Amino acid sequence: MALAQVRAIYDGAPSALAPVATQAARLAALGWAMIVVATVVFIAVMAILLIPLWRRRGAPHTDSPPADVNEVGWVVYGGAAVPALILAGIFVLTLVTLRASDPPSDAPHAPRPLEIQVIGHQWWWGVRYPQYDIESADEIHLPVGRVARITLMSNDVIHSFWVPQLAGKTDVIPGRVNTTWLRADTVGVWRGTCAEYCGMQHAHMALSVIAEPGGAFQQWARQSRAAATAPVERTNAGGGADLCHAMRRLSHRERNAGGRALWTRSYTFCVATHNRWRNASNVRGNVAGWIENPDRIKPGTRMPAVPLNGEQLVAVVAYLESLK
Amino acid sequence: MATGVVERVDLAALTDRLQEEWHTPRTLYGWFATVDHKEIGKRYLVTAFLFLLFGGLEAAAMRTQLARPESRLFSPEAYDQLFSMHGTTMMFWYASPVLSGFSNYLVPLLIGSRDMAFPRMNAFAYWAFLLSGLFVYASFLGGAAPHGGWFAYVPYTSVQYSPGLNMDFYALALLFLTISTTGGAVNFIVTIFKLRCPGMSVSRMPLMLWSTLTASVSMIFALPALTAALIFLELDRRFGTHFYEPTLGGSALLWQHLFWVFGHPWVYIVILPATGMASMMIPTFCRRPIVGHTYVALATVSTGIIGFGVWAHHMFATGMPELSATFFSAASMAVSIPSGMQVLAWLGTIWSARRHVFATPMLFMLGFIVLFVIGGISGVMTASVPFDLQATDSYFVVAHLHYVLVGINLFPALAAFYFWMPKMTGRMLSERLGKWNFWVLFTGVNLAFFPMHVAGLRGMPRRVYTYPAHMGWDGLNMVETIGAYVTVVGVLLFIINVVLSLRSGRRATSNPWGASSLEWSVSSPPPEYNFAVLPTVSGRDPLWEEYDSLSRPAAEHARNPAPTRIPASSELPDWRVLADGRETLDSTILDADPQGVLRLPSETLWPLGLALALTALFSALLFRSPVWTIAGTVATLAAVVGWLWPTQEFWT
Numbered sequence: 001m002a003l004a005q006v007r008a009i010y011d012g013a014p015s016a017l018a019p020v021a022t023q024a025a026r027l028a029a030l031g032w033a034m035i036v037v038a039t040v041v042f043i044a045v046m047a048i049l050l051i052p053l054w055r056r057r058g059a060p061h062t063d064s065p066p067a068d069v070n071e072v073g074w075v076v077y078g079g080a081a082v083p084a085l086i087l088a089g090i091f092v093l094t095l096v097t098l099r100a101s102d103p104p105s106d107a108p109h110a111p112r113p114l115e116i117q118v119i120g121h122q123w124w125w126g127v128r129y130p131q132y133d134i135e136s137a138d139e140i141h142l143p144v145g146r147v148a149r150i151t152l153m154s155n156d157v158i159h160s161f162w163v164p165q166l167a168g169k170t171d172v173i174p175g176r177v178n179t180t181w182l183r184a185d186t187v188g189v190w191r192g193t194c195a196e197y198c199g200m201q202h203a204h205m206a207l208s209v210i211a212e213p214g215g216a217f218q219q220w221a222r223q224s225r226a227a228a229t230a231p232v233e234r235t236n237a238g239g240g241a242d243l244c245h246a247m248r249r250l251s252h253r254e255r256n257a258g259g260r261a262l263w264t265r266s267y268t269f270c271v272a273t274h275n276r277w278r279n280a281s282n283v284r285g286n287v288a289g290w291i292e293n294p295d296r297i298k299p300g301t302r303m304p305a306v307p308l309n310g311e312q313l314v315a316v317v318a319y320l321e322s323l324k
Numbered sequence: 325m326a327t328g329v330v331e332r333v334d335l336a337a338l339t340d341r342l343q344e345e346w347h348t349p350r351t352l353y354g355w356f357a358t359v360d361h362k363e364i365g366k367r368y369l370v371t372a373f374l375f376l377l378f379g380g381l382e383a384a385a386m387r388t389q390l391a392r393p394e395s396r397l398f399s400p401e402a403y404d405q406l407f408s409m410h411g412t413t414m415m416f417w418y419a420s421p422v423l424s425g426f427s428n429y430l431v432p433l434l435i436g437s438r439d440m441a442f443p444r445m446n447a448f449a450y451w452a453f454l455l456s457g458l459f460v461y462a463s464f465l466g467g468a469a470p471h472g473g474w475f476a477y478v479p480y481t482s483v484q485y486s487p488g489l490n491m492d493f494y495a496l497a498l499l500f501l502t503i504s505t506t507g508g509a510v511n512f513i514v515t516i517f518k519l520r521c522p523g524m525s526v527s528r529m530p531l532m533l534w535s536t537l538t539a540s541v542s543m544i545f546a547l548p549a550l551t552a553a554l555i556f557l558e559l560d561r562r563f564g565t566h567f568y569e570p571t572l573g574g575s576a577l578l579w580q581h582l583f584w585v586f587g588h589p590w591v592y593i594v595i596l597p598a599t600g601m602a603s604m605m606i607p608t609f610c611r612r613p614i615v616g617h618t619y620v621a622l623a624t625v626s627t628g629i630i631g632f633g634v635w636a637h638h639m640f641a642t643g644m645p646e647l648s649a650t651f652f653s654a655a656s657m658a659v660s661i662p663s664g665m666q667v668l669a670w671l672g673t674i675w676s677a678r679r680h681v682f683a684t685p686m687l688f689m690l691g692f693i694v695l696f697v698i699g700g701i702s703g704v705m706t707a708s709v710p711f712d713l714q715a716t717d718s719y720f721v722v723a724h725l726h727y728v729l730v731g732i733n734l735f736p737a738l739a740a741f742y743f744w745m746p747k748m749t750g751r752m753l754s755e756r757l758g759k760w761n762f763w764v765l766f767t768g769v770n771l772a773f774f775p776m777h778v779a780g781l782r783g784m785p786r787r788v789y790t791y792p793a794h795m796g797w798d799g800l801n802m803v804e805t806i807g808a809y810v811t812v813v814g815v816l817l818f819i820i821n822v823v824l825s826l827r828s829g830r831r832a833t834s835n836p837w838g839a840s841s842l843e844w845s846v847s848s849p850p851p852e853y854n855f856a857v858l859p860t861v862s863g864r865d866p867l868w869e870e871y872d873s874l875s876r877p878a879a880e881h882a883r884n885p886a887p888t889r890i891p892a893s894s895e896l897p898d899w900r901v902l903a904d905g906r907e908t909l910d911s912t913i914l915d916a917d918p919q920g921v922l923r924l925p926s927e928t929l930w931p932l933g934l935a936l937a938l939t940a941l942f943s944a945l946l947f948r949s950p951v952w953t954i955a956g957t958v959a960t961l962a963a964v965v966g967w968l969w970p971t972q973e974f975w976t
Contacts, residue, residue: 013796014783016714027710031781034711038701045667045697049690052675063611063678071672075616079623079668080661087657090708094653097710098646122485157480158576160641160717164783168713169641173577174479175570178643191795195641195717195785197473199480200400203788 014191016164021185023101023167030097034090041086101168103181104147113181114148116140120159120172120194123201134224139208140192142184143217152178157199163192163209171196184211339856341903346438346853348927357927359443360852364450365429366748369741371454372422376734377815378461379413382406384812387772391805393793403789404471405490409460411474412494416501417457419594419733424449424508426740427536427597429748431512433843433850434530436521436859438908439924441514444931444967445507451935452504459942460497463490470494473787475587476557478568478579483561489946492561495554496942502547502554503938509540509547516540519908520916521842523861530841530864531614534621535600538628539593545632546589553582562948577642584635592631595728596624598736599666602689605736605743606670608839609686610677613865616669623662623669630659640712649709656707663700667693683837684758688739691766695731699724702777717787720780726773738765738818745822746836750848751829757821765814771807775800840865858900858909934963 017032019025118140119126127136142148152161152172159172161180170180194205212220348358358364386406389397398406428446432439440446463469468489472481481491516537520529556567557579566572568579607614614620636644636652670693674680702724706712715721738761746752779800784791791797835844842859843850844867863869899909899918906924911917941956 013794015796016718016781016783024714027714030708031705031711031714034705034708038705041701042697045671046694048671049674049693052677053680053690056677056680059679065678067612067676067678069615069672069676071616071619074672074675075619075623075665075669078672079616079619079665083661083664087660087704090704091654091657094708094710095650097708098650101710157485158477162717162783162785164714168710169716170713171642173642175574175576176643191783193783193785197477197480197717197787199485200404200789202785203400203790 014164014193019165020188020190021166021183023181023183024165026097026100027168030093033093037086037090103149103179104183111146114143114146115151116148117151117153118161118172120152120154120156120161120198122156122199123194123205125161125194125205125207126155127207129221132221132225134221136224138206139210140182141217141220142182142209142211143214144184144187144211146183146214148182150180150182152180158196159194159198159205160196161192162195163190163207165190166192166209169195182209184209187211187213335856338901338903339851342853342856343851345903345906346851348852353929354927356932357929359439359447359925359927359931361428361432361440361443361446362748362850362852362854364446365425365427367450368421368425368428368453371450371457372418372425375413375417375457376422379410379418380812380815382410382413384808386410387805387808389789390791390801392802393791393795393798395790398789400789401471404787405464405469407787408470408473408476408494409464412460412470412498413457414729415474415590415594416498417453417460419729420505420590421453422737423536423539423594423597423733424453426601426737426744427512427532428508430532430744430843431515431536432519433846433854434533434841435516435519435524436842436855436861437515437519438854438858438902438906440511441519441922442507442511444925444928445511447928448931448934449504449508449511451932452500452507452938455935455939456497456500456504456942459500459939460493463493468493475583476579477583478557478560478576479570481557482568492558492946495558495561496946499551499554499558500938500942502551505543506547509543512536512540513544517913518910519922520911521859521861521909522911522916522918524916526914526916527618528861528864529621531603531617531620531624532597532600534624535596535598535603538624539596542589542593542596542628542631546586546593548586549582550586550590553579553586556582558945577639580639580642581635584638585632588635588638589628589631591728592627595732596627598733598740600624601736601740601743602670602692603666604839604841605685605739606673606689608743608837609681609683609689610673611679611681611838612673612677613840613868614669615672615676616665617864619665620669623665627659627662630655630662634659634707637707637712638716640709641716653707653709657704660700660704660707663696667696667700681837683742684753684755684762685739685743685837687759687762688735688742691762692731692735692739695727695735695769698774699727699731702727715780717785718780719776719784719786722786723773723776723780726769726776730769730773741818741822743837744843745825746829746832747843747848747850749826749829750832751825752832752836753821753825753829757817757824761814761817761821764810764817768807768810768812768814772804772811773807775803775807779804835867840868842866858902860900928967930963930967934960934967937963 016024017028019028115130117126117128117130119128125138127138127140128134129136140148140150150161150170152170153176154172154174156174158174160169161172162169163182166182166184167180170178172178188211190209190211192207192209194202196202198205346360348354348360348363385398386403389395389403428440460470466489470476470493471490472486472494476491476494479485481494516529516533556565559565560567560569560574566574568574568576570576603614603620634652634656636648637656640649640652670689680686702720706715706721706724715724742753742758779797780786782796782800784795784797791801832848834847836848837844842861845859846855859866899921902908902921906926907921908924909918910920910922912919937956937959941953941960944952944956
């Protein structure tokens with residue numbers, strides 16, 4: 001199954017503790033600092049708990065006389081004052097880290113940030129680059145070292161945008177526009193995911209962030225724009241027309257039957273499908289399998305199964321591959 | 325009130341008379357009509373424990389699915405229903421009711437009263453709790469169990485994205501349950517304020533009363549937010565209003581605010597009474613009063629209050645202004661300070677113990693402290709906004725909340741079963757099996773939940789029905805699943821222990837642990853009227869007064885606790901006897917000075933009738949049947965009228 005092959009294209013696990021960008025590195029540093037404090041506090045408390053038990057092991061089963069206890073010392077100093085000091089330290093670290101994760105200010109000589117709109121759908125990510133007039137899905141291309149301002153919108157329910165190695169989460173909420181920012185410091189491919197439960201395929205609502213050197217990014221942008229110029233003609237050219245027409249018809253029927261909201265199953269969708277599988281692997285069989293019966297790969301998906309004969313299927317796959 | 329003096333109490337005659345007045349007939353009618361707080365408390369405990377098993381089975385099923393990547397055991401729809409019902413069951417039908425069960429059973433005994441202030445409302449609260457739970461579980465019959473998580477965020481739960489009955493089951497069952505919970509909370513507040521025995525002034529209240537009181541007051545203030553949220557949701561779903569519809573002027577975040585304004589105090593509601601029980605058990609096994617009694621009471625109350633100011637820490641990632649985020653971050657850190665005071669009070673008690681008694685409840689208490697500290701520390705970490713942006717909605721939070729809820733609810737509850745079940749059933753649980761129970765459970769829980777911290781930080785999101793392989797999560801998930809199975813074995817050991825105890829457990833004395841509070845002064849199990857002669861107290865640890873002054877060994881003390889020796893031949897004021905009908909004493913709020921005599925009702929079917937009428941009403945609402953909705957409303961009103969119908973005394 002293709003998802004097992006996803007690993008091959010990512011640079012390591014999507015771990016918040018393996019940051020590849022300054023922003024995530026600050027969060028990880030805060031995390032490590034707190035883990036150290038937590039460990040020390042835990043050991044100290046366990047010592048206070050276990051020392052008396054250890055000291056009195058094997059003591060006779062009778063009661064010692066009542067001991068005088070400094071109640072204020074234990075409860076007020078030990079229980080309130082010492083924790084308050086530790087918490088104050090953590091709070092200061094929190095504020096410092098919070099300030100440092102603000103988007104970089106508009107320095108006069110800084111390059112204009114790359115604008116990216118990310119739109120959450122059940123269960124995929126639409127990605128738009130207004131400055132380049134590109135629409136894509138499920139992958140975000142970044143030029144290394146340039147700040148990308150991410151505008152987050154939802155087309156349906158609440159999602160949450162999370163690329164752990166680059167930054168923390170930001171929710172994607174219908175009726176709101178949230179923003180976050182990413183800056184990749186090195187070349188690489190990292191996994192992002194939806195972090196807010198959004199329905200049946202929440203588990204598979206992943207995306208890739210691909211950071212390339214500036215030149216490679218520009219080249220990618222040119223190619224993508226060229227591919228995007230004449231989508232309608234191209235879909236009419238071959239099997240793709242059948243596919244999209246079939247999908248529109250089915251969508252219509254499904255809407256009437258179930259009254260469900262539907263995606264705009266158009267060009268964007270074809271690109272989404274294409275990109276999803278190009279990321280995973282280039283195995284034609286996967287793409288064909290996805291088109292033939294999406295529900296087998298992503299149970300619950302709202303993409304209808306498209307009844308195509310073998311010849312049409314090959315044509316569609318060829319068309320999708322031609323979009324590369 | 326009368327201030328006469330009863331000369332020469334004939335104890336045998338008195339108990340006979342009280343037994344006659346308070347006896348609930350052992351018939352089918354008596355079973356359904358009982359208003360005895362002990363019977364109701366036991367039913368709460370059994371029912372809540374059954375819901376714990378349901379929720380536990382759901383968890384075991386989920387862990388089986390997640391043991392390996394790409395598992396296809398459950399469909400996403402089935403998995404979503406499992407995790408939603410797991411959370412909903414555990415938070416609403418286990419964690420709070422199990423504590424209500426202990427409080428129901430124990431509060432009247434702790435305060436030296438013969439029942440709760442409103443016994444019929446108590447019975448009603450139980451029936452409504454049971455029936456609302458059956459109502460939500462009936463959803464499985466139609467394959468339409470709630471699937472939006474226990475948090476049920478809109479718009480996923482709106483009719484557009486969730487058109488089935490799933491979320492209607494959720495919303496209506498919870499509305500039904502809040503009626504029960506509110507009634508129960510009012511009952512505890514009035515009982516604790518007004519029914520304490522003479523001498524039990526506020527400063528002498530056992531700590532379990534403080535925690536039950538705090539939780540009950542918090543319920544009264546927290547539940548309306550949930551009720552409003554659920555009513556808005558149903559109006560949106562059923563009548564096309566748009567409270568939560570952003571395109572028409574509503575707000576998806578409104579639900580989150582309402583839900584968490586309720587939801588975070590709810591977390592304290594399901595842990596505070598358990599900390600109160602801990603403050604009863606730990607001193608018993610250390611043979612000394614708790615260190616810093618007053619501070620612990622203050623800490624309990626302040627946790628309840630600060631708990632209302634931290635809700636937005638569930639929403640740091642929603643894009644809230646930084647200033648708000650830092651405020652809620654600071655408040656969330658501050659709320660851990662009173663918890664720190666409580667922990668240090670227990671540590672100080674253990675440190676300065678006269679002796680350590682390692683009975684099973686004490687082992688569970690030690691485990692509870694360990695889990696509490698881990699859950700508290702990870703809570704402070706998630707209170708830090710930038711860290712939370714990585715941790716929230718990942719398995720790190722799953723780890724945190726399970727350390728908190730298992731550690732501060734389940735472990736104290738199991739300790740309390742070991743501690744108080746002998747009082748309830750008259751039989752001890754096996755210590756040998758109890759120790760196995762503890763170690764197996766403690767191992768299982770840590771194996772199941774500790775690796776989740778790591779999985780979450782390695783980027784594993786919550787609420788996923790499966791996950792890809794080779795993400796660095798495979799091994800952790802396998803360990804977690806093994807831990808979950810070990811936990812199941814631990815719970816099974818507990819059930820075996822209970823069954824064996826009921827069949828052939830050693831008989832319990834009235835005070836098998838040598839504890840200090842009033843419930844241990846009566847027989848195990850207590851008589852139906854609780855106290856033949858209503859007690860008075862002159863300190864915080866009434867049963868230890870003699871022990872403290874004489875420094876007697878606890879064992880001897882346990883065999884012969886002071887207050888059970890009723891001064892049969894001495895002169896007693898008649899308010900200590902009260903045997904003309906079902907009566908108990910009512911007293912002033914602060915000083916507990918006797919104020920009047922409270923007449924309590926006897927068996928009645930009206931509470932059950934009202935709960936059944938509400939079940940009919942909520943079912944009619946579920947199936948959108950106007951006729952049955954009207955019928956259910958009429959039945960509900962009729963049950964209320966029947967319940968409140970004046971007694972014969974009123975007419976004559």
